[in-house]
Amino acid sequence: MSRANLHPNPLSGYSEDSPCDMAAAEADLKAYAHNLARNGGEDCCLAIEEAWGLAGYPPEIVTSVLAQVAEGETLGTAIAKAEAQQ
Numbered sequence: 001m002s003r004a005n006l007h008p009n010p011l012s013g014y015s016e017d018s019p020c021d022m023a024a025a026e027a028d029l030k031a032y033a034h035n036l037a038r039n040g041g042e043d044c045c046l047a048i049e050e051a052w053g054l055a056g057y058p059p060e061i062v063t064s065v066l067a068q069v070a071e072g073e074t075l076g077t078a079i080a081k082a083e084a085q086q
Contacts, residue, residue, distance in 0.1 A: 025069035028052065032062060054079075061086065 028048045035041025035048075036059055045062075049055040053075070054062045061082045068078035 019072065020069050020075055022070050022072055025052075025066050029063060029066035029070055032059075032066060057082075 028051070032045055032048050035044040045059075046055065048066075049057065049062055052062075052066065052069075054065060057065075061079075064082035064085065065075070065078040068081060069075055073081070
């Protein structure tokens with residue numbers, strides 16, 4: 001599954017304090033977890049990280065942030081909470 005098959009950039013026109021597309025976060029979380037577990041899924045994972053502004057974060061933070069955004073948290077708050085848990 002490539003990132004191109006998923007939602008368009010969920011952050012277009014976003015600010016870290018505004019709500020993001022919860023459905024896109026949930027779909028990207030599932031795709032991210034699936035591709036982490038398979039050999040050759042790195043490109044899709046990187047595309048998801050870049051789309052959400054999470055490139056460079058470890059997978060634990062990326063999955064935590066996407067899960068929180070899928071539940072309605074803002075991106076900025078989700079990142080702060082995930083970093084605090086580390």
